[in-house]
Amino acid sequence: MPVRTSSYKINKLFLDRWSPRAMSGEAISDEQLMTLFEAARWAPSSYNNQPWRFVYATKSSPYWQTFFDLMVPFNQSWTKNAAVLVVILSRKKFEYNNEPALTHSFDTGSAWMSLALQSSLMGLVAHGMEGFDYDKAHKIVQASDDYVVEAMCAIGKPGRVQDLPEDLQKKEEISDRRPLKEIAFAGVLKGK
């Protein structure tokens, strides 16, 4: 596997995190799972509103099959070896005044990234997903209209690439990123 390199010196945790699909099928402990949510808990948010919510199904729980059935077949083909499936939601309004919270999705994205980085630091896989039925997910976690489903993620212990379906083995690669000059601009946004 090629090692990622950065143009400027950053902590290796940013480069080491990636989204493998190979997972072993083993369970993770409650302690490990709660440690991931703990990391997410400390994310920043507008007015410290903390709009993120994580609804999870461990493989041995009665919730697993309903969560599993939300996903498109492509995602089911590799998440069958995950230990936990998580539906990530955010609350659309501030709790203190019930006014729209413009950054609720942005805030929840920060919390997801904290979870993902903590997973990587613990040698676990956390893989984000948008390939699932959002409306159904909203329904099965019994969320009110105050909440929007943002994404799902699959969490588990790393597995062997050769145990993935063949098409996925080829995709099991560390991705690169656009150069800095395409994402950071002085004063005026450039590009398409």
Ligand SMILES: Cc1cc2nc3c(=O)[nH]c(=O)nc-3n(C[C@H](O)[C@H](O)[C@H](O)COP(=O)(O)O)c2cc1C
């Ligand atoms: C919100 C979100 C949704 C994603 N949806 C899917 C998905 O449905 N299926 C999948 O296999 N990967 C999915 N990914 C993984 C991305 O493809 C992956 O994060 C991206 O290619 C960058 O690679 P890296 O995470 O290994 O750095 C998703 C990632 C995020 C953050």
